[in-house]
Amino acid sequence: MTNVLVAALVGNGAVSGAVLDLLGGAADLAAQTGGQVTVAALGPGAARCASALISHGADLVLTCEEDALATHPGEAGALALVAASQATGATVILFPADTSGRDWAPRLAYRLGAGLVTDVTGWAEADGRLVWSRLVFGGKAEAKMASRRPVTIATVKPGAAKARRPDPERTGEARDLGLTITPDPAWPQVLETAVEQSSGPKLEEAKVIVSGGRGLGGPENFRYLAQLGAVLGAAVGASRAAVDEGWVPATWQIGQTGKAVAPDLYIAVGISGASQHLVGCSRSKVIVAINTDPDAPIFEHARLGLVGDYKEVLPTLTEALKEMLQK
Amino acid sequence: MHVVVLIKQVLDPEIPARAFRVDRLLQVPNVDRAPYVMSVFDGNALEVALKLREAKGGDVKITAVSLGPKGAEEMLRKALALTADAAVLINAEANSMDSMGKAKLLAAAIRTLDAVDLILAGRQAADWEAGQVGVMVAEELGLPCVPFVSRINPDGGSLKLRRELDDGYQTIRLPGPAVLTITNDETNVLRSAKVKDVMMAARKPLTTLSPADLGFSGEAAADPAIETLDLTVPEPRKRAEMIEGENLQAGARALARRLLELGAL
Ligand SMILES: Cc1cc2nc3c(=O)[nH]c(=O)nc-3n(C[C@H](O)[C@H](O)[C@H](O)COP(=O)(O)OP(=O)(O)OC[C@H]3O[C@@H](n4cnc5c(N)ncnc54)[C@H](O)[C@@H]3O)c2cc1C
Ligand SMILES: Nc1ncnc2c1ncn2[C@@H]1O[C@H](COP(=O)(O)O)[C@@H](O)[C@H]1O
Numbered sequence: 001m002t003n004v005l006v007a008a009l010v011g012n013g014a015v016s017g018a019v020l021d022l023l024g025g026a027a028d029l030a031a032q033t034g035g036q037v038t039v040a041a042l043g044p045g046a047a048r049c050a051s052a053l054i055s056h057g058a059d060l061v062l063t064c065e066e067d068a069l070a071t072h073p074g075e076a077g078a079l080a081l082v083a084a085s086q087a088t089g090a091t092v093i094l095f096p097a098d099t100s101g102r103d104w105a106p107r108l109a110y111r112l113g114a115g116l117v118t119d120v121t122g123w124a125e126a127d128g129r130l131v132w133s134r135l136v137f138g139g140k141a142e143a144k145m146a147s148r149r150p151v152t153i154a155t156v157k158p159g160a161a162k163a164r165r166p167d168p169e170r171t172g173e174a175r176d177l178g179l180t181i182t183p184d185p186a187w188p189q190v191l192e193t194a195v196e197q198s199s200g201p202k203l204e205e206a207k208v209i210v211s212g213g214r215g216l217g218g219p220e221n222f223r224y225l226a227q228l229g230a231v232l233g234a235a236v237g238a239s240r241a242a243v244d245e246g247w248v249p250a251t252w253q254i255g256q257t258g259k260a261v262a263p264d265l266y267i268a269v270g271i272s273g274a275s276q277h278l279v280g281c282s283r284s285k286v287i288v289a290i291n292t293d294p295d296a297p298i299f300e301h302a303r304l305g306l307v308g309d310y311k312e313v314l315p316t317l318t319e320a321l322k323e324m325l326q327k
Numbered sequence: 328m329h330v331v332v333l334i335k336q337v338l339d340p341e342i343p344a345r346a347f348r349v350d351r352l353l354q355v356p357n358v359d360r361a362p363y364v365m366s367v368f369d370g371n372a373l374e375v376a377l378k379l380r381e382a383k384g385g386d387v388k389i390t391a392v393s394l395g396p397k398g399a400e401e402m403l404r405k406a407l408a409l410t411a412d413a414a415v416l417i418n419a420e421a422n423s424m425d426s427m428g429k430a431k432l433l434a435a436a437i438r439t440l441d442a443v444d445l446i447l448a449g450r451q452a453a454d455w456e457a458g459q460v461g462v463m464v465a466e467e468l469g470l471p472c473v474p475f476v477s478r479i480n481p482d483g484g485s486l487k488l489r490r491e492l493d494d495g496y497q498t499i500r501l502p503g504p505a506v507l508t509i510t511n512d513e514t515n516v517l518r519s520a521k522v523k524d525v526m527m528a529a530r531k532p533l534t535t536l537s538p539a540d541l542g543f544s545g546e547a548a549a550d551p552a553i554e555t556l557d558l559t560v561p562e563p564r565k566r567a568e569m570i571e572g573e574n575l576q577a578g579a580r581a582l583a584r585r586l587l588e589l590g591a592l
Contacts, residue, residue: 075471098493103474106462110427115552118451118458131556136455137356138340140347143455144557148550188473188488188499195495202494208592232592246513250477250491257368257450257510259493265591275344286591288582289567297344303589305567306582308575316579324587 002033005090006058007040007081007108009073009100013048015041018096018158018204020056025123025161026094027057032125038062040084040177042077043069050174055166061174062087068181073100075187078107083177085112090151092130097155105155115147118155138256139279158204158260159283196251198235203254206235208265211254211281214241215270215291215310222248224314225269231322237261239271255280269310273298290314328387330376331437331446333461334369334406335421336399337454338362347560354558355422356454365402368449370517372509373406376447377518379479379486388412390443392436394421394429400533407528408520414533415440417541422455425551430463435541437468445486446506450475458508465506473499477512 004026008019023039030037038060039053046063053061062084068076081104085093093108095101097119109116117132121142124131132145132154183189203209210225210232225236237259238252254261256276266284270291271277278301281287289302290310299305306313339362350357365373373391380387391406393399394417403414417436421429437443446468448461465472477496478489488499491510509515520528538544570585572578586592 074473099475099491102458103462103472106426106459107466107472109459109552110430110463110466113552116426116459117553119456134456136558137338137347138453138456140342140344141349141356141558141560143354143555145553145555147553149552186503187471188501188505190497191487191500192498193492193495194497195492240511244511244513244516250496250510250512251494256456265586274341275347276340286586286589287567288586288591299567299569301564302567304570304582304585306570306575306578308578312575313579313582316576317583320580320583321586321592324583325592 002030002035002092003038003088003090004030004035005038005040005085005088005093007042007084007093007095007101007104009069009077010041010043010046010049012045015049015052016096017163018098020163021158021161022094022096022156023053023056023058024163025156027164028161029092036060036088038084038088038090040064040081042080047174047176052166054172054174055168055170057164059172060088061172062177063174064177064179066179066181068183071190072183072187073190074103074107076181076183077104078111079181080177080179081108082111083179085151087177093151093153095153095155097157101155105153109153112151113149114151114153115149116153117145117147119157120154120160121157122160123154135256135279139275159262196249200229201233201235203235203237203252203259203261206261206263208232208234209237209261209263209284210234210267210269211237211239211271212242212269213239213271214245216242216247219247221311224310228267228314228318228321231318231325239277268298268302269314271298272296273301328383328444329390329441330379330387331390331392331440331443332369332373332376332406332411333433333446333448333464334373334391334393334402335366335449335452336363336393336395336402337366337452339364340367340453349558349560351558354555363398363402365405366449366453368451368453368509368511371511371515372447372449373409373411374515374517375476375479375509377410378515379481382481390415390440392433393417394419394432396420400535403533404528405520407531407533408525409518410524413531416533416535417538418535419538423551425553426457426459426463427552429460430467432538432541432543433460434464434467435543436536437464439541444504446470448506448508450508450510461506461508468506470505472506472508473501474508475510476507477510478514479507
């Protein structure tokens, strides 16, 4: 019997799609063995998420709403997670591979002496043990890994699991962990959180993404992408090179160490197609590459390719699509 | 102020996918004349340390610490040429250890140094990409940890950090010693070394320690928490359908039509 714990930071009563997807995967994993699924929902407002979590497959929701989770997330979160693990006796603990999951998982693995596999893209049962898949060497190779400890922790990339259809009839229990967390004066303290506001759709949710790389040559040229994006209702993304140049914010980065996206259409402009970039966009249904170099590796991964200077291609492409879509 | 930067030597991550092979039996990359480099985010971490020293008017000692083969000395010399003050190599085969084992050895080496105020690690190593060792070093030393930091600014007696989030960033006050893991942004791209500093680097202290020197018996790599069962390279894909036209404008229009035909919009 495998009891599974899913642990996530919840913002003010809202559960992200990534957490619901992970919960779906956890529920399937537990169901195969007659085990239970617990969600540790951490953060002010967490209790308001309980019914949504239960309808999506949680048997038990453990909440902790201490303010310290917002002001001192790493240190406070680690304490809450140890308490939640002990309360459930889970042998598999899953985190979304986001900034808080990647922060918490190694702390918990250390404190529990657990095996930890990060950024997993999937898992399967083989010979009675769980085998985890993950990409290594910048996406150039795939490793299969297994834990040699009684408790295994994984951080899971988006797309590895799918949310269950919510069942409002489903019942489960929700209770508070009953933990009081008093921040230690030595703990790092959050003074301010700045959330970026973008006018278009979010990268993770966009149906179409137009993405730019070093080939754009400067920050002002992202307007070519914005114009095409406006016609397509697209979000704009970027390669790490464009972020490192300071042309766009780090939150736009797509790839191994940026966002993993899965739109219907991904248009890569002036991006060479390094494996670390492709890892982030390879789940797109159609990838289009526009690049001056006919030998750029991106053409080995795209569905459609056009060799040429984007400054000449994009204005005409924007106009043509605008006309065709109006019809 | 004493800042330790943890740097790992890795197989050059810029090796193109076409040239990348693995040895499935040994579960290691198998690349001709493989070049080894400083792991990319560790370079960002070193840059953050150098910027902090500049912001504090020079009063920062930087020690680079690495766990790896003898060949990693070359990378540590590079860190010294980039004006790190001292370097320590723990000479052991790191890749057969789990993250906890590496963290314990690195923490033991840090304990031998003069009072350390700040430890910087990369967010993840550019080979196996675990993203675990920095946080576990903090656990082992009983220090707080802030992951995904891109910038450090002195603020009176304490430090202010910028931590990158999935959808923005946070400003964080750091009251005292801690481990930070560093992620890239435009302010922390690693600089190049000056010729005169390269020459100076040869005279700076580079200490080599064995695990035994740190009180570890030969078993540092025994009983890893995680085992790798298989390592494979995915099949190469099919080349894109290339859109052509009399000129780029015609090509762009053909591309638009093809996108609609494919139902991509
Ligand atoms: C550990 C690690 C993690 C990383 N994580 C990421 C990540 O998350 N995301 C990421 O993107 N990268 C990541 N990288 C970096 C990655 O390896 C590449 O360096 C990066 O993706 C290159 O960005 P680029 O394609 O924009 O730039 P380049 O490789 O410089 O390519 C620019 C391209 O633009 C083309 N071009 C030039 N002019 C024009 C023009 N006028 N019109 C059209 N095309 C033109 C060129 O032919 C070239 O192909 C990571 C690297 C490491 C080591
Ligand atoms: N062998 C090593 N030597 C020095 N630092 C290391 C080593 N392994 C990991 N680190 C540090 O820990 C970070 C994260 O590594 P990892 O958890 O292996 O992805 C790296 O970016 C380094 O800063």
